[in-house]
Amino acid sequence: MPGRLLPLALCAILLVRPSSVPVAAAPPSPVRLGPDARVRFVTAYPACGLERSGEGPLPPALAGLDAQQAARALAPDVVTGLSPGLLTVRRQWPGCPADSLTLAIRGGEVVVLAGRPGDSGPITGRSGIPARALTPASSRALENGLRVPAAEAPAALRGLAGS
Secondary structure, X not given: OHHHHHHHHHHHHXXXXXOOOOOOOOOXXXXXXXXXXEEEEEEEEOOOOEEEEEEEEOOHHHOXXXXXXXXXXXXXXXXXXXXXXXXXXXXXXXXXXXXXXXXXXXXXXXXXXXXOOOOOOOEEEEEEEEXXXXXXXXXHXXXXXXXXXXXXXXXHHXXXXXX
């Protein structure tokens, strides 16, 4: 009998002894957008060198999605951040925003253009500021056109008039 107890004792030790093989941890659950999350869009306008951002409520269709699902739903926009409370998305937009203008020098005068920098027009306004009254830095900035949000154009023109 003693010969039979030894194998049983070894089996008991092997069964009780902790294993040296690591046990894989459960994969972490992906971060998902909460129902009250917000979305922040950063929109780049490479054609005119502008970048704008805005934030608002998350569309209900995106609630509960993880980063990969949100990226698929928003393509071609790029998801740059995701937490339960905030989704950050970057997009590129061709052209320039409709509510921006280009300040440039045409015919020796600072003018307002509807086109983007580098375009020749159309001229939508004349400032009455002669190009010769500008500082060298302002002249260089306006040489190819300077894109500004439409709401900031009057202040930019006042600043040029005072230079």
